[in-house]
Amino acid sequence: MLDKIQVVLSHTTHPGNIGATARAMKVMGLSRLALVNPQKYPSAEATERASRATDILADAVVTEDLNTAIAESKLIVGTSARTRSLPSKLITPRKLTEIIQESPTKTPVSILFGTENSGLTNEELHLCHYHVYIPTNPDYSSLNLASAVQLICYELRLAFAEGDLLPEQPVVESEEPINRAQFDGMLEHFLTVMRETGYLMPDHEKQIDIRLNRLLNKAEVTQSEMNILRGFLRSVEYQCAKTSNIAAEKDSPSN
Amino acid sequence: MLDKIQVVLSHTTHPGNIGATARAMKVMGLSRLALVNPQKYPSAEATERASRATDILADAVVTEDLNTAIAESKLIVGTSARTRSLPSKLITPRKLTEIIQESPTKTPVSILFGTENSGLTNEELHLCHYHVYIPTNPDYSSLNLASAVQLICYELRLAFAEGDLLPEQPVVESEEPINRAQFDGMLEHFLTVMRETGYLMPDHEKQIDIRLNRLLNKAEVTQSEMNILRGFLRSVEYQCAKTSNIAAEKDSPSN
The missing domain is CATH 3.40.1280.10 (SPOUT methyltransferase, trefoil knot domain)
Structure with a gap:
């Protein structure tokens, strides 16, 4: 036309x-x-x-x-x-x-x-x-x-105009969205680490769970972003473990 | 906004x-x-x-x-x-x-x-x-x-933008659309004159009626346009009357 x-x-x-x-x-x-x-x-x-x-x-x-x-x-x-x-x-x-x-x-x-x-x-x-x-x-x-x-x-x-108005975007595997099982794994990882750092108190657990779920849903987390978040959570777990090891050593009879 | x-x-x-x-x-x-x-x-x-x-x-x-x-x-x-x-x-x-x-x-x-x-x-x-x-x-x-x-x-x-996208158009009475009764009067006037001029044959009357109805509907005729069309039709009627008067005079015994 x-x-x-x-x-x-x-x-x-x-x-x-x-x-x-x-x-x-x-x-x-x-x-x-x-x-x-x-x-x-x-x-x-x-x-x-x-x-x-x-x-x-x-x-x-x-x-x-x-x-x-x-x-x-x-x-x-x-x-x-x-x-x-x-x-x-x-x-x-x-x-x-x-x-x-x-x-x-x-x-x-x-x-x-x-x-x-x-x-x-x-x-x-x-x-x-x-x-x-x-x-x-x-x-x-x-x-x-x-x-x-x-x-x-x-x-x-x-x-x-014939064809799509927007040019085709390249699909990068690491930028694909995560599925709900991956989402749940990540959310559970967050809650576990929050418990370990002492941020999550039993009274507020449900509320934090709901808000964190909403925040991560809005962010439309991709594979690579999930890897960053879980990598960070693991590093926190490592620090927590070190802290409790040091505390344990301090408390041990040999000190 | x-x-x-x-x-x-x-x-x-x-x-x-x-x-x-x-x-x-x-x-x-x-x-x-x-x-x-x-x-x-x-x-x-x-x-x-x-x-x-x-x-x-x-x-x-x-x-x-x-x-x-x-x-x-x-x-x-x-x-x-x-x-x-x-x-x-x-x-x-x-x-x-x-x-x-x-x-x-x-x-x-x-x-x-x-x-x-x-x-x-x-x-x-x-x-x-x-x-x-x-x-x-x-x-x-x-x-x-x-x-x-x-x-x-x-x-x-x-x-x-607030308000209308298009500026308000002035309403001129003569440019207002005609209503269906006016439309029917005009259409009937056309058919009458077409009969008088010899254009409309009884065999085609229905078909011409339908097509003329469609044409005039598409034109979305206004008051002033209707006045022009009917004025023209009256002038044709006048010519037809003159022609038949002349013919009648020719045929009259006095010639």
Whole structure:
């Protein structure tokens, strides 16, 4: 679906914004860009701001008027910072992805972005089936052109990217979670050592047991972490044994 | 909640990115910015790129080390373009908002962004409870610092902004939808005129009725649109009447 969605920049003033738009699109996997009567294009500034997304610029369609750019589109969506007296329905970027999902035959889709300062003209607004409004701070809605493209392309990627959104994480055996039997062994080890050090008094045993169980459960202990904890507990046991040996020696008749 | 979420930029190289971050935050209603050992700050470039979000820069906390910046935070989240061997759980920006919603006592929240080229250091990564990964094109994941801040702040705004996401649209009476009785009147008017013009044949009447009903339903006709359609239908009726008058005159014995 991402290859059926065209970003249309109409009468863009700053070529840097065209380059930044290409980058914003490519990073989210969109590739179809149309430029309607850009003020200065091609431009070294556009190429520079595109970073390595210059293929998007090279493939961009440049037209004299908007109607040519959107002639094949079946769903036409405006983006607007204006909120009053729009001729069609105002929706969020997320709602746009739902509409496209619900009507997969309405492709190609064109998403129109007007000139930087004043946005889409009334004439352009009337071509749109919907208007996407990006929710912003009502006291400061200064979202630049490429940022608006970035946010909408991000929503489109979340909705239409194939495969997992998150990259696969390597499975390391020592980082696998422990099972309940291992958990019980570890918990019992804690309680035993706490008894040996004198921390655990019979009156509080149940309460400490419950809290320790909860703490270790929350920590989602892995194999390697269990090994560290039990290694530490063994070292404490060793110290306890040494202490009691010394005490025993002190008490022995030979001293 | 947005005022309990701090954006932390660690060892930022380009001051322009600090300014663009302030703008990206403010446009989504975030205000708490911490700068850990920025390479060049304060800077005229930061102020320029901040546009009118210079209040965010003026209030920014600048610290020598990350631990000071996040000392009061209870939930610490890294952002990472790295995907392998992260010490904590990888989540999407949207999942982050769910985690914050589910644990509202884990505030303040700090969201860490590392230096431009290499991201967070291993030491910094280990301070994080989670890592946010912004889904990007695996072949081109070149998302700049301020764009990453923009996308995460956008998700936070969607989740935590108070009030409606979309601005209220003015209700214009003529743009209110028509009710079913008005719809039926209009549909009947169409069918009557179609009979008069000779378009509607008795064989097809039912089929045309159904299709016209569907078309007009999809159009979600408003009061003013109904007035246009019925006005047009009346003008057709007038033409039909004229035609039949002329025909009647021709047929009359006086000719």
